[in-house]
Amino acid sequence: MPPAQGDRPDTKTSKTLHNGIEVLELLARNPRGLTVSEVAEGVGVHRTVAHRLIRTLEEHRLCTRDPSKRVTLGPGLVSLAEAVEVDLRTVAGPVLMELAETQGATAHLVVPEGEAEARALMVVEPRGAHAHIAFRAGRVDPMDQGSAGLALLSAMPPREREREEVTQARSRGYAITHGEVTHAVSGVSAPVVGRQGKPVAAVGVSVLELKDPEAIGAAVAEAARRLAVLLPQA
Incomplete structure (x- = not known):
């Protein structure tokens, strides 16, 4: 068309x-x-x-x-994307470290990978926690599964037959999932919206026990807002 x-x-x-x-x-x-x-x-x-x-x-x-x-x-797009991701990791590093330490949970930065998948770009583990989730950067999951993917979808226009969790995330500013991409692990993520109004990433945490969803959700959403402000103006 x-x-x-x-x-x-x-x-x-x-x-x-x-x-x-x-x-x-x-x-x-x-x-x-x-x-x-x-x-x-x-x-x-x-x-x-x-x-x-x-x-x-x-x-x-x-x-x-x-x-x-x-x-x-x-393949030329890969080198361009890598340069952008280097800048994104540099800016996001301190934000993720603070989020991981204050929440005592593994923090992650996830970026959209095409229209249907999401990839973990950064993973930061808390230094002082007795127990935490561990997974490697580079992991790719369906965008319609897991809190990070749902957070990305919540910052996009509504899709046909979208999950109720995406609609809820759009309303409250963060997504919550339980055991969707990793068994027994809960995730809380918020979208990082760029200058053009599109999601460039999702910031979140992964925990074994989600004791206070609203408090963690507020912390994650604030981290996403801080990172959005720090993004390059271009």
Whole structure:
């Protein structure tokens, strides 16, 4: 479906760059790839223009074509994402450490991985707790399971047949789950919303016993707000 008229760039911005970004966003929503004609239709440009945009993105390794000529996102995006994540880890580190110590629980920073998954970018364990949850960064879980994924979903527009827990998280500012991604472990997470109103991450804690959900929820939500303020302005 071509973009609506209101989504067109204004006359003071680069239409070509705008279209190129739209191509990347379209490919991100279609991980199995698209034909050049499908890209042209999705962005709302002539097939010749779509082909030229794709060739330019290919030169920068931002998209690629498989043997069947279907276009997918390219490996060049990985290095760009890694640079962003380095900055995010640097900014989030002190916030997560304070959250882990004050709550005596393992704190985590989770980022969206495409449209349907969430990946643990950072895990910080409390130094003074007698017992705590341990898991490695890099773990990927379905976005509709676990408090971090539900927190991310709560900062997005409502989806068809979304879980009641997502609706609740949208209302109170944090999500709570029990034993969804790890047996007997409860999670409390809040979304970190970027400058453009989209969730860039979720901050949360994992505990064996959730004694005071509201207090932990308030602490997690405050940590998410602090991190959102610290994010780069770009």
